[in-house]
Amino acid sequence: MDPLAVGRWQFGITTVYHFFMVPLTLGLGMVVTFLYIRYLMTKKDEYKRMTKFWGKLYLINFAMGVATGLVQEFQFGMAWSEYSRFVGDVFGAPLAMEGMFAFFVESTFLGLWIFGWDRLKPKVHAFCLFMAVLGSWISAFFILVANSWMQHPVGVEMVDGRPRMTDIGAVIFNPTAWVTFPHVIFGAIQVAGGFLVGIAWYKLYRRRKDGIDSVKDGKVVIGDAGIGARDKTDYWVWWRSLRIGAIVGLIGFAGVGASGHLQAQLMIHEQPMKMAAAEAVCEDTTAFSVFTYMSPTASSCEDIHPVIEIPGVLSFLGHDNFDTKVPGIETLEPKYEEAFGSHLPNDEILGERAGQKINYVPPIFISYWGFRAMIGFGGIAALAHLYVLWFTRKKGTGTVPDSKLWSNTFIALIMAPFFGNAFGWIFTEMGRQPFVVVPNWEGDHAVKMFTAQAVSSGVDGYEILFSLITLGLIYGILMVVEVYLLKKYVKVGVAAAMPELVESPHDDEDKNTGSKRDVLEFAY
Numbered sequence: 001m002d003p004l005a006v007g008r009w010q011f012g013i014t015t016v017y018h019f020f021m022v023p024l025t026l027g028l029g030m031v032v033t034f035l036y037i038r039y040l041m042t043k044k045d046e047y048k049r050m051t052k053f054w055g056k057l058y059l060i061n062f063a064m065g066v067a068t069g070l071v072q073e074f075q076f077g078m079a080w081s082e083y084s085r086f087v088g089d090v091f092g093a094p095l096a097m098e099g100m101f102a103f104f105v106e107s108t109f110l111g112l113w114i115f116g117w118d119r120l121k122p123k124v125h126a127f128c129l130f131m132a133v134l135g136s137w138i139s140a141f142f143i144l145v146a147n148s149w150m151q152h153p154v155g156v157e158m159v160d161g162r163p164r165m166t167d168i169g170a171v172i173f174n175p176t177a178w179v180t181f182p183h184v185i186f187g188a189i190q191v192a193g194g195f196l197v198g199i200a201w202y203k204l205y206r207r208r209k210d211g212i213d214s215v216k217d218g219k220v221v222i223g224d225a226g227i228g229a230r231d232k233t234d235y236w237v238w239w240r241s242l243r244i245g246a247i248v249g250l251i252g253f254a255g256v257g258a259s260g261h262l263q264a265q266l267m268i269h270e271q272p273m274k275m276a277a278a279e280a281v282c283e284d285t286t287a288f289s290v291f292t293y294m295s296p297t298a299s300s301c302e303d304i305h306p307v308i309e310i311p312g313v314l315s316f317l318g319h320d321n322f323d324t325k326v327p328g329i330e331t332l333e334p335k336y337e338e339a340f341g342s343h344l345p346n347d348e349i350l351g352e353r354a355g356q357k358i359n360y361v362p363p364i365f366i367s368y369w370g371f372r373a374m375i376g377f378g379g380i381a382a383l384a385h386l387y388v389l390w391f392t393r394k395k396g397t398g399t400v401p402d403s404k405l406w407s408n409t410f411i412a413l414i415m416a417p418f419f420g421n422a423f424g425w426i427f428t429e430m431g432r433q434p435f436v437v438v439p440n441w442e443g444d445h446a447v448k449m450f451t452a453q454a455v456s457s458g459v460d461g462y463e464i465l466f467s468l469i470t471l472g473l474i475y476g477i478l479m480v481v482e483v484y485l486l487k488k489y490v491k492v493g494v495a496a497a498m499p500e501l502v503e504s505p506h507d508d509e510d511k512n513t514g515s516k517r518d519v520l521e522f523a524y
Contacts, residue, residue, distance in 0.1 A: 001461025004353075004452060007079040010468040012429070014071055016422050017475050021065035021482075023421050026140060026185060027192030028058045029133035031248060036126050046236040049229070052497035053237070054196070055129075056489055059114065064482045071471060079464050082349060083436055083454035089164045090156055090171065091146050098142035106135030141181050148177035150437050151428075152270045153447045163447050176270065179262045186255030187378075187424065191417040193249025194381050197388055198414035199490055200241035204400045205407040207235060213399055220399040229494040229501040237494060239392070239399070246388040249417070253382040256420075261317065268318040271438055273332050273360055274431035277367035279314060280304045281328040288313035289368075298364045301329055329361055336360040339445055344452060353452045362433045370427035377420035384413050 032055045039047035073095075076084040110132035116125045155170030156163035165171060207213045212223040212230060224231045267275050275281075280292045282301035287309035294304050312322035319326075337360070346354045400406065432438050439448035489496040 001465060003079070003459060003461040003464050004455045006461045006464040006468060007455050008451070010079060010464060010471065011075055012426070013468070014068070014075065014471055014475065015429075016425065017479075018065070018068040018072060019422060019425055020418055021061055021068060022140070023184070023188035023191040023418070024061050024195060025058070025065050026136055026188035027190070027248075027252070028054065028061065028195060029129075029136055030189065031192050031196065031244070032058050033126070033129050033133050035244075036129055040122055040126055046233050046240060049233065049237045049494045049498060050241055053494045054241070056497040057195075057486060059110075060482065060485050060489070062110070064478055067478060068475060078467055079456050079459065080454050081456040081458070083449065086162055086449050086454070087146075087150070087437065089162060090149055090153075093165065093168055094142045094145040094149075094171065098139050098146075101135045101142070102139040106132050106139060109135060137185065140184065141177070144180050144184060145172055145174065145177045148174050148180055151180075151432060152176040152266075153437060153440050154443065156444075156447055158444060158446045176266060179259060179266055183256060183259035183263055186252045186259055187417070187421045188252070190249050190252025190256060190378060190381060191421060193245045193247070193252055193385060194414050194417040196241050196245025197249060197385060198411050200238040200245060201388075201400050201410040202407055202490070203238040203493060204235075204242065205402070205404075207238070208399060208402045209404075215399065227502075229498065234494060235399075242388060242400075243392050246385040246392075249381060249385040250389070252417070253378055253385075256378055264317045265319070268326060270441070271432060272327055273329070273336065274362060274367065275318065275326060276329045276332055277362045277364050277431055278371040278427065279326070280306070280364055280368045281314075281326060282330050283328045284325040284331055285309075285328060286313075286315040286323060286325055287311045288317065292368065294365055294368070296365045299359070299361065304364065333360055339441070340439055340448065344450060347453065349457050350452060351457075356452075358434055358450070360434065362431045367427055367431045370423045370430065373423040374420050374427060377416045377423065381413060381416040381420070384410065384416070 032051060035047055035054065036051045038044075039051055109128045112120070112128040113125060113132055116128060120128065149171055152174060153163065154174050155165060155167035157166050158164075204213075207223070207230065210225070210230075212225045213235060214221045214223065220235075222232045222235045264275070279289050280294060280298075281289070282304055289306055290308035290310060292304060292306045298304060314326050315322050315324045318324070337358075340358075340360075342358060344350055344353055344356050344358060348354070434450050434452070435448060436451045436454045437447070437449040439445050495502045
């Protein structure tokens with residue numbers, strides 16, 4: 001069993017799974033901070049309820065993100081030790097900074113926010129939340145600095161066959177990192193928007209289904225169930241969440257598009273073969289492919305059959321004009337072979353792969369459709385958010401339709417931005433094959449590492465398969481736990497985060513000690 005193939009599956013599965021949590025943490029944290037600030041400014045009860053409810057879901061997801069994220073670093077030692085040795089002198093600094101912000105700044109201030117309700121002054125309490133979210137963003141930045149160095153290595157020199165950092169400023173201010181970071185953040189913002197929209201739609205639908213709200217003469221009649229937190233304020237919690245979610249989602253989509261355009265322009269210069277594979281371009285062209293037929297195993301231009309193309313659009317994406325041709329696979333292959341060699345080196349560590357001919361063309365099918373799935377899922381979510389803003393344009397004139405189909409549709413659409421983010425990363429990582437560290441065309445061509453060189457030499461395929469199955473089972477259990485918790489608290493609604501709304505004044509006292517229970521004790 002080939003350890004390289006199994007190792008790639010293991011890293012891909014665990015990384016994509018982890019990144020389902022990451023964008024929700026980054027985006028939802030920002031939204032909760034905004035809601036809390038709005039509450040401090042307006043003193044409106046619905047904003048306090050929104051802060052506590054969405055904050056509760058944020059904390060659940062944050063905890064799961066930490067649990068799944070720890071495995072990523074362990075993997076480097078298990079299946080990718082040769083890679084760890086190669087990049088260790090470069091990654092040490094940014095990953096240390098990431099750890100400082102993630103486990104000191106972010107965790108400390110988040111703990112203060114969790115336990116600071118009614119203990120800290122409101123502005124200080126809000127500042128703690130802001131710092132926790134800021135810490136998560138900075139933590140993400142340093143992770144992306146490390147990833148961007150793999151996409152475009154700078155600030156190093158080769159010493160004894162390994163890159164050694166000579167300019168930390170060049171690594172931190174790598175242009176690839178500064179384009180990738182906003183792209184990831186805006187993607188996370190769109191995820192948060194879709195999360196709010198789907199859940200708020202469901203809660204408004206349930207109010208109609210349960211007969212609390214009704215529509216008369218084209219206007220909503222806001223009801224009061226008389227139990228729990230399902231009063232008139234509860235309606236405005238979900239109505240405002242619906243609109244805020246749609247606005248946030250559209251801001252995220254616009255930001256993703258703008259930053260993605262800049263990424264495409266960098267990609268053509270830094271990784272031209274990735275762009276050629278993303279467009280299934282064999283010959284130099286200006287045309288953007290709308291649809292190209294190919295088999296899932298397509299590996300050469302003989303397997304590619306363009307069907308629908310739009311002239312000039314690809315040139316605009318890459319060069320801001322309509323007539324500069326983008327190089328195709330047939331043009332790039334000989335350039336790659338001339339610059340980086342036609343065969344893998346005869347290193348002992350490569351074993352039977354030593355001396356094999358290198359295929360510089362990434363998996364075309366995955367690159368082509370991954371790129372389109374990334375754009376497509378983001379676009380679907382944006383259209384849904386536009387629709388939400390259209391029918392909520394007049395305050396108080398209506399509510400969501402009394403339709404289970406519509407409710408289920410918007411619940412399902414929660415996943416659209418998630419899938420867009422996931423396919424974006426699949427394209428990013430698969431599109432740089434056969435490299436794990438892509439060579440810099442304008443730098444030292446020796447600073448590169450083929451994926452075949454990165455796998456651990458001391459483990460076989462069956463050992464990595466065992467860890468893959470084990471991690472898969474653990475991640476599966478964690479997924480069930482997270483989905484269960486999110487569903488449970490969403491169904492309960494605001495009362496899950498604010499039990500004082502449904503309890504008597506003395507119900508929140510510990511019967512043994514008489515002390516008050518913390519409102520956010522659910523986090524533990």
